[in-house]
Amino acid sequence: MATTSAPMIAFRDVGKTYPKTTAPVMTGVDLEIERGELVALIGPSGCGKSTLLNLLAGLTDATTGTIDVAGSAGTEELRSAYVFQNPRLLPWRSVRHNVEFGLEQAGVPAAERRRRANEALELVHLGEHGEKYPHQLSGGMQQRAALARGLALEPDLLLLDEPFGALDALTRSYLQEELLSIVRRFGTTTLLVTHDIDEALLLADRIVVMSSRPARIKRVVTVPFGRERALDSVLAHPQFVPLRHEIRDLLRPEVAASDPAVEAGAPEVLSS
Structure with missing residues (x-):
C-alpha cells in the first residue's frame, strides 16, 4: 500500500528477550504498517508472531529497538482491540x-x-x-x-491472534469474509497472526513471512488481489496458486528448523 505519509506503526530493529532466558524470541524486526492496512503474520509455531501483537497491545515491552505509533515515537495514544483464538x-x-x-x-x-x-x-x-x-x-x-x-x-488497531483457528472450514470461510468486509468498511488497521496460508492470501494486503526463533522477517509478500475481494474470486485468481507455493517454500525450512520431525520426514504442519 503506497503512501507518502508517515506509517501508522513502525517497528525499528525490534528485539525481545524474556526474563530468565538467554535466547531472544525475535531480533532485528523492521516493519511499517500503514493506516487501513491489513497485514498477516505467518511463520512456524512459537516463532514470536504473537509477541509482536503483545508488543503493540502494551502487554510487554521490547528489549531492543523502538515501536513508533503514527510517526510520533509512541506518544500518540492508540485505541487497540485484541481478539484471540479462544473467544x-x-x-x-x-x-x-x-x-x-x-x-x-x-x-x-x-x-x-x-x-x-x-x-x-x-x-x-x-x-x-x-x-x-x-x-x-x-x-x-x-x-x-x-x-x-x-x-x-x-x-484504531485490531489485533487478531488466530481468531478462526478453532472453527470448522465452512464457518471459518464465512467469518473471514465478514471480517474483511468490516475492516474495509471502517478503515481499521489490522494485524493478523495465522498459520493458514490461504487465510493470509484471502485477507491480507501484505503477508509477513517470519523465520524460526529468533524470529526475523524473512520476506514481505504483497498480495495482488485488490482491497475488495471474495473467497471465490481469490481462489480463481491466476496468481493464487503460485503465491501459495512461494509462501510454502519460504516457510518449509523454518518449520523444519523449529520442528526436527519435519526435517526427518514427518508430515509438515503447514496449511495447503
Missing part, C-alpha cells in the same frame, strides 16, 4: 454484556455502552442474540461475539 467470553454475562465489558473498563457511560454494543452485534449479525449467554451460542457465534467486543471499542 474468552465471561459465562455469567449475556452476550451483550460481554461486548460491553471493555467499554465498562474504559469508563464509557451505560447508555453509550449499550448503543455501541448493539451496533457491534449488528455488524457481526448477532443483533438478535444479545440477551443469550455464551453456552447458548455455537463456536462460530461465540467468535463473532468476541469480534463484536473488539469492534465496540472503535479501535
Whole structure:
C-alpha cells in the first residue's frame, strides 16, 4: 500500500528477550504498517508472531529497538482491540454484556455502552442474540461475539491472534469474509497472526513471512488481489496458486528448523 505519509506503526530493529532466558524470541524486526492496512503474520509455531501483537497491545515491552505509533515515537495514544483464538467470553454475562465489558473498563457511560454494543452485534449479525449467554451460542457465534467486543471499542488497531483457528472450514470461510468486509468498511488497521496460508492470501494486503526463533522477517509478500475481494474470486485468481507455493517454500525450512520431525520426514504442519 503506497503512501507518502508517515506509517501508522513502525517497528525499528525490534528485539525481545524474556526474563530468565538467554535466547531472544525475535531480533532485528523492521516493519511499517500503514493506516487501513491489513497485514498477516505467518511463520512456524512459537516463532514470536504473537509477541509482536503483545508488543503493540502494551502487554510487554521490547528489549531492543523502538515501536513508533503514527510517526510520533509512541506518544500518540492508540485505541487497540485484541481478539484471540479462544473467544474468552465471561459465562455469567449475556452476550451483550460481554461486548460491553471493555467499554465498562474504559469508563464509557451505560447508555453509550449499550448503543455501541448493539451496533457491534449488528455488524457481526448477532443483533438478535444479545440477551443469550455464551453456552447458548455455537463456536462460530461465540467468535463473532468476541469480534463484536473488539469492534465496540472503535479501535484504531485490531489485533487478531488466530481468531478462526478453532472453527470448522465452512464457518471459518464465512467469518473471514465478514471480517474483511468490516475492516474495509471502517478503515481499521489490522494485524493478523495465522498459520493458514490461504487465510493470509484471502485477507491480507501484505503477508509477513517470519523465520524460526529468533524470529526475523524473512520476506514481505504483497498480495495482488485488490482491497475488495471474495473467497471465490481469490481462489480463481491466476496468481493464487503460485503465491501459495512461494509462501510454502519460504516457510518449509523454518518449520523444519523449529520442528526436527519435519526435517526427518514427518508430515509438515503447514496449511495447503
